[in-house]
């Protein structure tokens with residue numbers, strides 16, 4: 001493909017906020033809206049959600065927080081990157097625009113900035129790509145991308161008409177799950193496609209690792225911060241930790257600004273090595 005026809009690489013903030021497990025329980029809704037609201041006020045500019053999370057509940061939590069943050073001027077719409085995802089079984093020619101319209105309604109927005117196929121299902125990929133391109137042409141989404149795609153899926157996508165318009169791949173990548181570093185991350189980096197790292201603190205587990213915590217403390221960081229700083233420093237990698245607790249939100253955002261020295265990076269590389277053979281892509 002001539003360079004002039006290459007789609008523009010998507011520029012994303014260094015770290016975003018995840019929302020899985022939000023919107024599932026009405027008794028927690030107020031705290032969750034307040035958390036997303038607080039995140040926006042403290043400077044988060046990328047919010048990741050999906051129609052799957054709480055069956056629309058998480059999008060509605062995000063929508064309520066966004067409406068208030070935009071109203072009081074904590075954030076400008078153009079500075080925000082709102083990411084949502086379509087279920088594979090909805091990702092048909094007709095189902096995709098219908099799902100997107102429902103998501104837009106819950107988010108209270110006219111555009112989803114980045115809309116991902118959540119994982120591969122039985123709908124032909126070419127049909128989904130066409131539907132996503134159509135949504136983009138109509139301005140309902142800014143860009144489209146994929147999630148849980150391994151190298152072979154990406155190659156299949158790249159071979160499709162317009163497939164290289166994919167703006168991101170969101171996969172499980174963390175200190176605890178180093179698989180993508182073997183070949184998927186280099187593949188994406190070579191093409192300028194961001195890897196959004198989900199479950200970047202292994203759903204909280206890495207934060208509870210006492211020896212990592214001890215090493216992080218020497219640097220004045222928490223274990224979660226060390227894990228996030230390590231991810232955010234890798235070219236094209238954007239971690240999206242989920243947090244509701246205020247202290248977690250603050251810790252995580254500031255982690256993206258930490259610069260790790262060579263000896264810390266070497267220690268992490270030795271403790272959490274890249275697998276010598278390519279493992280299958282892990283999914284949560």
Ligand SMILES: NC(=O)c1ccc[n+]([C@@H]2O[C@H](COP(=O)([O-])OP(=O)(O)OC[C@H]3O[C@@H](n4cnc5c(N)ncnc54)[C@H](OP(=O)(O)O)[C@@H]3O)[C@@H](O)[C@H]2O)c1
Pocket residue numbers: 017018019020021048049118147148170171197198199200201202203204205207222224225240241242243244245247248249251252284
């Ligand atoms: N595309 C996909 O298939 C897929 C799959 C999984 C996840 N995701 C996305 O990625 C996001 C993040 O992944 P995740 O939610 O699975 O896991 P995660 O972000 O690795 O971990 C979230 C858990 O860690 C806790 N936590 C957050 N910051 C912390 C800190 N600084 N110290 C200690 N604990 C901390 C949170 O607690 P509190 O909430 O109590 O603060 C929560 O229990 C999701 O929310 C979702 O948006 C996408």
